[in-house]
Each structure stands twice: as structure tokens, then as C-alpha cells.
Amino acid sequence: MILAVLSAVPVIPARAVAAVDAAAIDAVVRDYRQATRIPGVAVAVTRGRDVVRTAGFGRTADGMALTDRTVTPIASLSKSITALAVMQLVEAGQVRLDAPVRDHLPEFTLADERASAITVRQLLEQTSGLSDTTNRARSRPVPGTLRETVAAMRSARLAADPGTRYEYHNPNYQVAARLVEVVDGRSFDDYLRHHVFGPLGMTDSRTIGTPAEAPAAVRGHRMIAGMPVAVPEPPDFGNGSGGVLSTARDMAAWLIAQTTGDTPILSPAGIAATHRPGAHGTYGLGWDIGETPAGAPLVEHTGGLITATAYQAVLPAQGYGIAVMANAGSQYGDASALGARLIDLIEGRPGPAPEGTAALIGIDVVLLLLTVGVAGVVVRGIRRARCWASYHRLGRPATVARLLPYLLPLTLLVTLDRVVSFLYRGQDIAWRQTLYLFPAFTLLLAIATVGCIAVLAARLYGTCTPRRGQPAEPPAEQAAAAKQRRPTGVGEPPVGQAAAAAKRRRPTGGG
Numbered sequence: 001m002i003l004a005v006l007s008a009v010p011v012i013p014a015r016a017v018a019a020v021d022a023a024a025i026d027a028v029v030r031d032y033r034q035a036t037r038i039p040g041v042a043v044a045v046t047r048g049r050d051v052v053r054t055a056g057f058g059r060t061a062d063g064m065a066l067t068d069r070t071v072t073p074i075a076s077l078s079k080s081i082t083a084l085a086v087m088q089l090v091e092a093g094q095v096r097l098d099a100p101v102r103d104h105l106p107e108f109t110l111a112d113e114r115a116s117a118i119t120v121r122q123l124l125e126q127t128s129g130l131s132d133t134t135n136r137a138r139s140r141p142v143p144g145t146l147r148e149t150v151a152a153m154r155s156a157r158l159a160a161d162p163g164t165r166y167e168y169h170n171p172n173y174q175v176a177a178r179l180v181e182v183v184d185g186r187s188f189d190d191y192l193r194h195h196v197f198g199p200l201g202m203t204d205s206r207t208i209g210t211p212a213e214a215p216a217a218v219r220g221h222r223m224i225a226g227m228p229v230a231v232p233e234p235p236d237f238g239n240g241s242g243g244v245l246s247t248a249r250d251m252a253a254w255l256i257a258q259t260t261g262d263t264p265i266l267s268p269a270g271i272a273a274t275h276r277p278g279a280h281g282t283y284g285l286g287w288d289i290g291e292t293p294a295g296a297p298l299v300e301h302t303g304g305l306i307t308a309t310a311y312q313a314v315l316p317a318q319g320y321g322i323a324v325m326a327n328a329g330s331q332y333g334d335a336s337a338l339g340a341r342l343i344d345l346i347e348g349r350p351g352p353a354p355e356g357t358a359a360l361i362g363i364d365v366v367l368l369l370l371t372v373g374v375a376g377v378v379v380r381g382i383r384r385a386r387c388w389a390s391y392h393r394l395g396r397p398a399t400v401a402r403l404l405p406y407l408l409p410l411t412l413l414v415t416l417d418r419v420v421s422f423l424y425r426g427q428d429i430a431w432r433q434t435l436y437l438f439p440a441f442t443l444l445l446a447i448a449t450v451g452c453i454a455v456l457a458a459r460l461y462g463t464c465t466p467r468r469g470q471p472a473e474p475p476a477e478q479a480a481a482a483k484q485r486r487p488t489g490v491g492e493p494p495v496g497q498a499a500a501a502a503k504r505r506r507p508t509g510g511g
Helices: 002-008 022-036 075-091 113-117 120-124 146-155 170-184 188-200 248-260 268-274 334-346 358-383 385-389 397-414 416-423 431-437 439-464 475-485 495-505
Strands: 040-047 050-058 220-224 227-231 244-246 288-291 297-304 309-315 320-326
Touching: 022 040, 022 050, 022 334, 040 248, 040 334, 050 248, 075 120, 075 170, 075 188, 075 244, 075 268, 075 297, 075 309, 120 170, 146 170, 170 188, 188 248, 220 439, 244 248, 248 309, 248 320, 297 334, 309 334, 320 334, 358 385, 358 439, 385 439, 397 416, 397 439, 416 431, 431 439
Parallel strands: none
Antiparallel strands: 040 050, 040 320, 220 227, 288 297, 297 309, 309 320
């Protein structure tokens, strides 16, 4: 049936392009790295069954040279591997693509009766009805296994009826990976080693659940004021949806399987089925389907972690495959930007000059300067807190109104994940991840929060603690208090008595 459908699809002739060689690829990567200061990149380019180029450029977070055998995270490119694993079980007759998920995974239970209708295909096409707005997976404690991930979804609800709307949601693929485990009877990592990585010769590839399971060399970077800062990936669960670690050399083998369809891991019809868009949008089974700038078919997927990005593309008309893995965070989108330039090279089109990062660097510099300025204001505020307290009394409404704004930075810091989620249109983001997303702004906010709390505490202490000796008062209040406290019977007699005494002492004669 699938072969019959494929035979009816018109074949788009490949555009004639000059052969791309390793030197041309290296030049594109070199120019991009010089413009963006990205610390390290791994690249694989294939054509048909030939490897055009696999290489590493730059260095890892621990200072080692990055090569085509350096293990790097491929982030959401993992979804295409998970989809292929499910399709293997479909072709083996162990899974039915359009059957309810619960037929194969009885433990998949939500707090929504509509979930019983979710099919395996709908998981892979991201049309299950699950959403970040109703299943806030990152806001929960990080699970350790796929089984725990599925169990944690029991309180989740659907945002739409199954099969009616596309919405990208990582747990769809975590459920799919758990389905593979249950049907096959072994861990998802073991399954991939035996049925995908092993047969393709991807000897350095594996899948993990959390960043803590990754080798130290896999660490990436965040860019602050144009400088890469090596940081660990914040805790998160990604097995099935973004947990695969691979190399440029291994990804070349994966691309060849995708571009030729001649592979021991899946039939050509099965490979082609994963490259077709679903019923609601351009997303297929673990791939996004579109066109190149020249109008040629393009099958691709992007990937982004907090500290790394990745990109893969298959150009069926030209027979090329591209994979890019960059060890810097997602604010610059380096892997997909570099991948787009490699597509330009393949299609014989002059690519745009790499965009510099001057604007982003400028924003970070301004935020860092503001941080220094805030720190200075905080020190001054603490030093003058006792003086401020001498002019203000805690019980007065005006005093309370002056102190309340010092709680605003703390309020923003505590609710930062909700603010970012709103800006990202409801995407579920853990508070710990927001600390990485905008490092310069987060540093400014943290210093402002600590500083405001310190100034607030110093002023409260000053208003509640009497000073030694006479309390300081404003000049006008000092004068009024002095007049009220002036004694009348000691030292200075009343006015009438003083006049009478003067009259008695006045001499009677001139002299």
C-alpha cells in the first residue's frame, strides 16, 4: 500500500549543482565561526552513499580538540531516531501505527478520558492533544526513567481532541520511547544499540535520560557578551525526545540511511513514510518537511538544548544529507544557521555573510554594566540606611509605601519561569532553566534582588533600633520639641518675675 502511494508521487528533478568538496565545507564553517565566536562545531555532509566530509572544528568545554569522533548531544534530532524505532516495530508486526497507544502501553493513563483515543501515529506527528499548557512536565521533579515519565503524566489533561491539532510537545516522544521498551522488553538504549546504532555502525552513539548521565566532555556553553562560558546542562529529562549523544562520523551513517533508503534498519517504504507530512501541518514522523530556498524538497529537524544546538537535513532531489552539532546554547541558533549556509553551498547559491553578534553582545555589556551600577547603589543604600531610618517611622503608611518597591526584584526572580513561559506562548520552562536562558539579565536580577533585600533589612533594622543618646530628628521637629521641653522654674524665671526683679535693681539717681 505504501509503495503504491509512493509510486504516485511525482519526482522533482534534482537541480544541477557543482560538486561540493571538503575544502568548500570547511570554508563555510570557518567563516561562520569567525563571525560568531562559537567555540566548537561538528559537521557531517553526505551524498548518496558517499561521505563528503566529517570533521570537528574548535574545542570542547574541557579544552580538548573537537573531532568527528567527539561525542555531542543531538537534542531533538533524537525524535527522528525514536520514530524510526517505532516504525521498525510496525514493520515487524508488533505495533499498529493507527492503534490506540494503550493497546501497546496500558500504563499510559491521563486525567482525561479522551486520552484513550490517542494513536501511536498521533504521538509521532505531535497531534496527540498533549500540550505544555496542560502537561507541564518541566515544572515537575525530573524523572529518572521513561517509566517514571509516563507515570507522572497521570494528572495531565489534553489541550485538544486527539488528531485535530499539531502542537510540539516533548513528552509525546518520551511516551513513544516507553512504548518501544514495553513492546521489546529491554531498555530504550539497549534497543537502539541493537536495532539502530549497531546495524548502522554508529559505535559511539547512545541515548540517555538526564544530563547527569552524560560524560563531562559533553558539556556545552552559554555565550555572555560574546564569550563562551562552559556550563553544565541544567537538569531535565530527554530520553526519546532529545537524549541521543552521537558524533559527526556516526551521523554520516545515519544520513546515508535516510538519503538512500538502502539500509538494514528499515525498508525504503518505511523511511519514506517518516519523511511525509502529517494531516495537520508539515511535521511528519520525527521530521519536518518543507522546501529549500530554491524550491527543492527538504526534510529536516532542529534541536536545541540550553548549552548546545543541532540540525539535520536531507535533500532528496540532490541526494545530500547534512548534520551540524554546535556546543553553544540556543540563543544564537548556531547549528541551524550553519546548516542553512551549507544548503546554500550545495545549491550553488552564494550564502549571506554570517551575521555578527554585535547587537547581542551590546545587550549583554549594557546589562553587565547595569549590574555593576546596581551593586554600587546597593552599597550606598546600606551605608545610609540609619540616616534614612532617622527620618522615617515604621508605622507610617508613607514609610511602608517607600519600602514595598524593594520587594519587586524578588517577586520577578521567583516568578521568572512564568514570565518566560508567557513570552514563549505557554511553553513549559522550569525555573532552573530560566537562569541559563538569559545569563546577563539573570545576573542583574539576582544582584538587584539580594541588594534590595539587604537595603530593606538595613532600613527596617534602623527604624526598629534606637540610636545611642538622643534620637536624631528633623530640624523643625527638634525646635518644636525643644520649646516644649524648656523648663520654667529652673535657670530662667518667667517673664513677669524677671521684669519685677529688674525694676527693683534699677538705681534711683543718675550717675
